[in-house]
Amino acid sequence: GENVEQHPSTLSVQEGDSAVIKCTYSDSASNYFPWYKQELGKGPQLIIDIRSNVGEKKDQRIAVTLNKTAKHFSLHITETQPEDSAVYFCAASKGGSYIPTFGRGTSLIVHP
């Protein structure tokens, strides 16, 4: 089955800095890669996703890149703000069921 590795487990940055979270996946058939933000005591919220026919996608301060050959994808957050502090999960899924396999999460802390 699919295996998703996520690094780092904790990321601490100063407000205004950029943050990068990286994930690798094992199943070359995976073709949909969502990213979720989970605040304490709440459910995950989809923040951005990318499909395998695209190499990069941006939405304001967040962007996701995908390298299919290397089987890794990354989340980039620029100009971080304290409200970006949360746990971020990457996931990978493939056609048919599109049931995602999640990474273990990255706790992002943005210091004001």
Next chain:
Amino acid sequence: GAVVSQHPSRVICKSGTSVKIECRSLDFQATTMFWYRQFPKQSLMLMATSNEGSKATYEQGVEKDKFLINHASLTLSTLTVTSAHPEDSSFYICSAREGTSGTSYEQYFGPGTRLTVT
């Protein structure tokens, strides 16, 4: 759009009793709903997948007689934890997907339910 609600948000019950958690898609029809369990500082563990009008598919190691899932309509799925024990205490999260798996990828998550069994 794409709002999923859960009720209750928190529940405390005594050991041996049953608890029902509701998951509703508020502004779309959810052909497929998923139930997850999350332990503190850990990732989401998929418990089961349910399609409207059919039996749920449980992941390996999840007791289907203990965690009863019903997806009777396109906007409502329920998870009943039967004969709850303290080890069932956890954060339970549902998610919903619109359309068939061939036409929709995105999952939208509910806010979660904190279950504490005393």
